[in-house]
Amino acid sequence: MSEMRKKQADFAFREQVSTMARERMGISEIGEMISLVLENGALSFGAGEPSADMFPKEQIRDAMTKAFGDSDVWGYHHDEFGLMELREWIAGRMSADDMLPAWADAANIIITNGGGEAMSLVTEALVDPGALVLVESPTYTESLLTFRKQGAVCVSIASDDDGIIPDELARVVSSRKARFLYTIPNFQNPSGRTTPLDRRLKILEILRDSDVALVEDDPYHYLSYDGCPLTSYIKLAGDDKRVIHCSSFSKIIAPGLRAGWAVIPDALIDIFCTLRISSGLGRPLAIQKGIWHYLSEVDFAGRVEALRAEYRGRRGVMLDSIEKHLTPLGIKTNRPAGGFFIWGNMPAGMSARKFAHYAVKEEKIGIIPGTAFYPSGEEASGDGSFRMSYAKVSSDSIDEGMTRLARAFRVFMSR
Amino acid sequence: MSEMRKKQADFAFREQVSTMARERMGISEIGEMISLVLENGALSFGAGEPSADMFPKEQIRDAMTKAFGDSDVWGYHHDEFGLMELREWIAGRMSADDMLPAWADAANIIITNGGGEAMSLVTEALVDPGALVLVESPTYTESLLTFRKQGAVCVSIASDDDGIIPDELARVVSSRKARFLYTIPNFQNPSGRTTPLDRRLKILEILRDSDVALVEDDPYHYLSYDGCPLTSYIKLAGDDKRVIHCSSFSKIIAPGLRAGWAVIPDALIDIFCTLRISSGLGRPLAIQKGIWHYLSEVDFAGRVEALRAEYRGRRGVMLDSIEKHLTPLGIKTNRPAGGFFIWGNMPAGMSARKFAHYAVKEEKIGIIPGTAFYPSGEEASGDGSFRMSYAKVSSDSIDEGMTRLARAFRVFMSR
Numbered sequence: 001m002s003e004m005r006k007k008q009a010d011f012a013f014r015e016q017v018s019t020m021a022r023e024r025m026g027i028s029e030i031g032e033m034i035s036l037v038l039e040n041g042a043l044s045f046g047a048g049e050p051s052a053d054m055f056p057k058e059q060i061r062d063a064m065t066k067a068f069g070d071s072d073v074w075g076y077h078h079d080e081f082g083l084m085e086l087r088e089w090i091a092g093r094m095s096a097d098d099m100l101p102a103w104a105d106a107a108n109i110i111i112t113n114g115g116g117e118a119m120s121l122v123t124e125a126l127v128d129p130g131a132l133v134l135v136e137s138p139t140y141t142e143s144l145l146t147f148r149k150q151g152a153v154c155v156s157i158a159s160d161d162d163g164i165i166p167d168e169l170a171r172v173v174s175s176r177k178a179r180f181l182y183t184i185p186n187f188q189n190p191s192g193r194t195t196p197l198d199r200r201l202k203i204l205e206i207l208r209d210s211d212v213a214l215v216e217d218d219p220y221h222y223l224s225y226d227g228c229p230l231t232s233y234i235k236l237a238g239d240d241k242r243v244i245h246c247s248s249f250s251k252i253i254a255p256g257l258r259a260g261w262a263v264i265p266d267a268l269i270d271i272f273c274t275l276r277i278s279s280g281l282g283r284p285l286a287i288q289k290g291i292w293h294y295l296s297e298v299d300f301a302g303r304v305e306a307l308r309a310e311y312r313g314r315r316g317v318m319l320d321s322i323e324k325h326l327t328p329l330g331i332k333t334n335r336p337a338g339g340f341f342i343w344g345n346m347p348a349g350m351s352a353r354k355f356a357h358y359a360v361k362e363e364k365i366g367i368i369p370g371t372a373f374y375p376s377g378e379e380a381s382g383d384g385s386f387r388m389s390y391a392k393v394s395s396d397s398i399d400e401g402m403t404r405l406a407r408a409f410r411v412f413m414s415r
Numbered sequence: 416m417s418e419m420r421k422k423q424a425d426f427a428f429r430e431q432v433s434t435m436a437r438e439r440m441g442i443s444e445i446g447e448m449i450s451l452v453l454e455n456g457a458l459s460f461g462a463g464e465p466s467a468d469m470f471p472k473e474q475i476r477d478a479m480t481k482a483f484g485d486s487d488v489w490g491y492h493h494d495e496f497g498l499m500e501l502r503e504w505i506a507g508r509m510s511a512d513d514m515l516p517a518w519a520d521a522a523n524i525i526i527t528n529g530g531g532e533a534m535s536l537v538t539e540a541l542v543d544p545g546a547l548v549l550v551e552s553p554t555y556t557e558s559l560l561t562f563r564k565q566g567a568v569c570v571s572i573a574s575d576d577d578g579i580i581p582d583e584l585a586r587v588v589s590s591r592k593a594r595f596l597y598t599i600p601n602f603q604n605p606s607g608r609t610t611p612l613d614r615r616l617k618i619l620e621i622l623r624d625s626d627v628a629l630v631e632d633d634p635y636h637y638l639s640y641d642g643c644p645l646t647s648y649i650k651l652a653g654d655d656k657r658v659i660h661c662s663s664f665s666k667i668i669a670p671g672l673r674a675g676w677a678v679i680p681d682a683l684i685d686i687f688c689t690l691r692i693s694s695g696l697g698r699p700l701a702i703q704k705g706i707w708h709y710l711s712e713v714d715f716a717g718r719v720e721a722l723r724a725e726y727r728g729r730r731g732v733m734l735d736s737i738e739k740h741l742t743p744l745g746i747k748t749n750r751p752a753g754g755f756f757i758w759g760n761m762p763a764g765m766s767a768r769k770f771a772h773y774a775v776k777e778e779k780i781g782i783i784p785g786t787a788f789y790p791s792g793e794e795a796s797g798d799g800s801f802r803m804s805y806a807k808v809s810s811d812s813i814d815e816g817m818t819r820l821a822r823a824f825r826v827f828m829s830r
Contacts, residue, residue: 011657013682016594016628018565021540025689034493049491061483064701068476074669076464078449113528117695124564128433145693149539150433179431213431242426254489258699267428274440278560279694280532284673286479287699 024148029372030141033356037366043401044366045388048189048340052392054310055254059298064290073286080276081269082111083288089295090261099221099232100263103241110262110272111288114255115219115248118262119146122215122244125271127152131179134172134212136164138343138373138382140189143182143217152179154375161334163188163195166202173210180213180244186229187220187339190373190387194337197230204237212242219248219260220339222304225312229338234263241265249291252307257287311340311391314398318342318390321399325406329413333388340391343370345384347413352386355412362411365404439563444787445556448771457779458816460803463604463755467807469725470669474713479705488701495691496684497526498703504710505676514636514647515678518656525677525687526703529670530634530663533677534561537630537659540686542567546594549587549627551579553758553788553797555604558597558632567594569790576749578603578610581617588625595628595659601644602635602754605788605802609752612645619652627657634663634675635754637719640727644753649678656680664706666755667722672702726755726806732813733757733805739814740821744828748803755806758785760799762828767801770827777826780819 030046037044067073081087087106094100112118119142127133129151135144137156147154155176158168164183172178181203185195195203207214216233234245248260264272276282315336322333322342333344346352352369360366370382390398445461452459482488496502502521509515527533534557542548544566550559552571562569570591573583579598587593596618600610610618622629631648649660663675679687691697730751737748737757748759761767767784775781785797805813 010680010682011626011628011655013628013656013680016541017683017686018539018541018543018546020543020565021686021690025686025693028689028692031692052486052490055489057483057486057489061480064483065476065480068472068479071467071472074470074472074671075467076462076670113695113698115695116693120694124433125436126431126433128435131433142692142696145689149690149693150435211426213426213428240426241428255491256489256700258695258697260695265425265428267425268432271432271436271440274443274560275436275564277443277446277557278440278531278564279535280528280530280673280675281557282673283528284699284702285671287702 020149020151024151025145026376028141028145030368033360033366033368036357036360040360040364042360042364042366043393043397043404045390045393045401046366046368047392048389049392050251050255051310054307056294056298056303060253060290060294063293063297064286066293067286067290070289073289077282077285080273080282081109082283083285083292086111086288086292087261089292093300094263099235099245101235101238103239104234104263108263108266108269110264110276111283112260112262113258113283114250115217115246115260116142116146118246118260119143119217121272121275122246122262123147123150123152124275125268126179126213132176134169134178134181135375136183136188138190138370138385139182140184140217141372144375147182148376156375156378156381159191159193161193162199163193164199164203166199166206169203170206173206173212178212180215181207182215182217183233184217184220185233186218187223187336187341189220189339190341190368190370191343192334192336192339192341193343194230200230200233200236204233207242208240214243216243216245218245219251221247223251223307223311223340224338225308225315226337252303253291253294257291259287259291314390314393314395317395317398318388321402325402326409329406329409331409340389342388342390344386344388346386347409350412351383353383355408356386358412359405359408363404363408365401365408367405435564435566439566440560441791443556443560445783448775448781448783451772451775452781455775455779457775457781458808458812458819459781460805460808460816461781461783462807463804464807465666465670466725469722471709471713471718475668475705475709478709478712479701481708482701482705485704488704492697492700495688495697496524497698498700498707501526501703501707502676504707508715509678514650514660516650516653518654519649519678523678523681523684525679525691526698527675527677528673528698529665530632530661530675531557531561533661533675534558534632536687536690537661537677538562538565538567539690540683541594541628547591549584549593549596550790551598551603553605553785553800554597555599555632556787559790562597563791571790571793571796572596574606574608576608577614578608579614579618581614581621584618585621588621588627593627595630596622597630597632598648599632599635600648601633602638602751602756604635604754605756605783605785606758607749607751607754607756608758609645615645615648615651619648622657623655629658631658631660633660634666636662638666638722638726638755639753640723640730641752667718668706668709672706674702674706729805729808729810729813732810733803733817736814736817740817741824744821744824746824755804757803757805759801759803761801762824765827766798768798770823771801773827774820774823778819778823780816780823782820
């Protein structure tokens with residue numbers, strides 16, 4: 001077949017790019033650090049990912065083989081919210097674990113492409129360009145990108161070791177009308193912080209008084225190492241249906257399955273349904289069915305205990321290693337009660353961004369500078385902090401990595 | 416755990432809904448008709464879906480079991496565009512089938528959640544609120560919803576049995592600057608029409624002269640029943656990189672897998688990558704790997720021939736049945752050269768929307784009124800047409816359904 005013969009310059013697609021894509025989509029600082037880790041053949045405390053050792057590969061493979069033997073996984077699925085059996089399992093589990101309010105059941109649950117798609121749908125449903133979204137300080141980078149994509153103005157609320165400071169929240173909502181507050185209440189990414197129960201109640205009260213919604217992102221829920229996880233915001237809010245709850249199977253099973261969920265109020269069900277239709281219809285049903293087959297057969301409590309034991313161990317190794325290598329240098333880090341992350345303070349006056357680049361290039365150890373976890377315009381607030389993860393690193397590598405990190409700190413501090 | 420005790424009204428989430436969700440997301444007329452089919456226990460010529468008989472269930476199940484045995488399907492996949500082996504298979508296949516221009520290779524291909532997500536990403540990348548998107552008359556409903564969601568003003572270009580009328584396109588683009596033209600060149604949904612080669616070249620020339628991009632949606636490509644499919648727009652455009660090509664495995668394999676792809680120019684790769692990160696990171700890798708295992712082993716030409724033979728047969732049965740039942744009533748329909756759809760004209764003065772509701776309720780046969788396939792504000796243009804699909808109906812049901820349809824027409828015409 002003949003192609004067009006007249007030779008000409010490429011069509012200028014860059015000039016056709018939407019405002020959304022042109023102005024709201026920055027480069028990911030985390031992505032940049034991960035690339036630097038790979039380029040430099042570095043060890044990494046950067047990746048906030050589950051350990052490959054912990055994926056239940058055999059069981060999931062069997063469950064998926066079973067799923068692909070089912071006759072109803074092949075055609076279009078006309079329930080845009082996903083497989084009802086899996087949604088019922090989630091509703092049952094959440095109820096049993098004191099996470100679900102009385103008004104919600106499987107009809108309020110939508111299965112998503114990981115927790116990220118849940119956040120994307122919530123944002124499309126609720127955010128107009130220019131709308132204010134309140135976030136923790138620091139907060140999860142990908143959610144910031146998702147909010148920003150829809151044109152939200154993200155403003156961070158000052159936080160301490162117990163998460164959002166209620167008085168700071170009250171101060172901001174008294175002067176500006178926010179669309180919602182976004183929070184990761186348990187073992188937060190990136191700070192590892194958990195919001196205590198009394199503070200959750202206080203925050204809900206402030207939001208109720210100022211009529212602001214809350215979006216709860218809780219993917220680390222089951223990864224608690226020092227006791228039971230606290231009651232979720234959506235449950236604490238009770239009949240006051242102002243909370244949307246998002247979660248994920250990425251940490252419980254494996255992130256490669258790309259499966260998560262959101263619990264949404266009745267008032268938003270039809271909207272989420274149309275949003276789903278406009279972005280590629282449903283999500284792969286066989287994956288949902290496989291997850292359901294797996295969950296129906298697994299000893300869930302045992303699975304959770306195994307995850308806790310393994311990651312608790314890694315946390316211990318990293319905390320010990322910090323005490324050995326970083327504490328003597330005067331570097332302060334926190335002790336997370338669960339999840340994957342430890343948050344550290346840079347020595348006074350030292351830039352986390354500059355240090356992270358130095359450390360990965362010169363000492364072959366990757367960490368993520370705090371700047372990655374602040375809204376556009378507030379990045380500098382994070383330049384005095386850094387995130388480390390123990391989730392994906394073996395015990396041997398943790399000590400070797402910490403040795404390198406300490407060496408980098410010493411060189412950087414002596415400059 | 417105690418819930419908040421102060422009883423109060425539900426949080427007014429409906430008042431918090433974004434402009435996107437509030438004003439741009441209408442009810443789907445197709446969804447409404449499918450619901451009516453189910454409610455009324457009707458036969459359906461409505462669903463534009465592959466036949467369940469044609470899913471390669473055993474082979475896909477084996478391929479998926481193999482995929483879930485691979486070690487690299489469990490963690491996060493750091494190539495947001497998806498599995499490179501599958502993207503290479505697509506690039507090779509498209510090249511062999513005269514569909515890929517010289518500038519494109521696997522790096523330009525992104526795997527998506529069906530063809531729908533491809534369209535969603537294209538729209539996010541290119542459409543600002545108020546931007547003009549040109550579409551065929553009629554066109555695919557879900558794409559209209561996707562364009563509209565981003566705030567596009569969709570305007571349809573008058574079309575005839577050969578698709579878009581070039582002079583009409585030239586007239587519109589001479590007076591208004593469009594962001595892109597959206598077209599399904601082969602066996603279009605809903606009209607069954609195919610744009611001939613000379614017209615494709617003419618349309619490309621008009622777009623080049625007016626500097627407008629083209630988005631080609633080609634999910635029915637391989638389902639040609641009267642000879643080979645024509646060369647794709649993206650190939651015809653050659654070095655002039657103004658075409659984005661979208662396609663899907665839904666018709667080749669099965670829609671339940673939710674897998675499709677887009678071929679995009681280098682200029683948009685980083686943007687699509689960030690858009691993907693903001694909407695839930697990558698898509699399930701095991702599904703992509705399973706599809707790749709399947710495609711690596713299957714006799715693809717034989718598979719395509721089997722699909723063609725089966726659907727060609729169904730097309731024949733429906734055309735014969737139309738000739739027997741509808742032609743005597745003076746109702747005119749077209750003869751598609753492939754795909755799933757036949758487009759019919761209502762008798763003069765008769766409303767397709769009213770008729771479709773009557774037919775499904777009173778005679779238990781579902782068709783889709785043409786109104787479903789026009790942009791907001793232009794729906795009335797479709798009230799003289801209707802869509803029928805033979806893809807999912809057995810031969811026996813086709814004749815029974817057509818008998819019912821003819822009966823409905825007779826009653827309706829006699830009113």
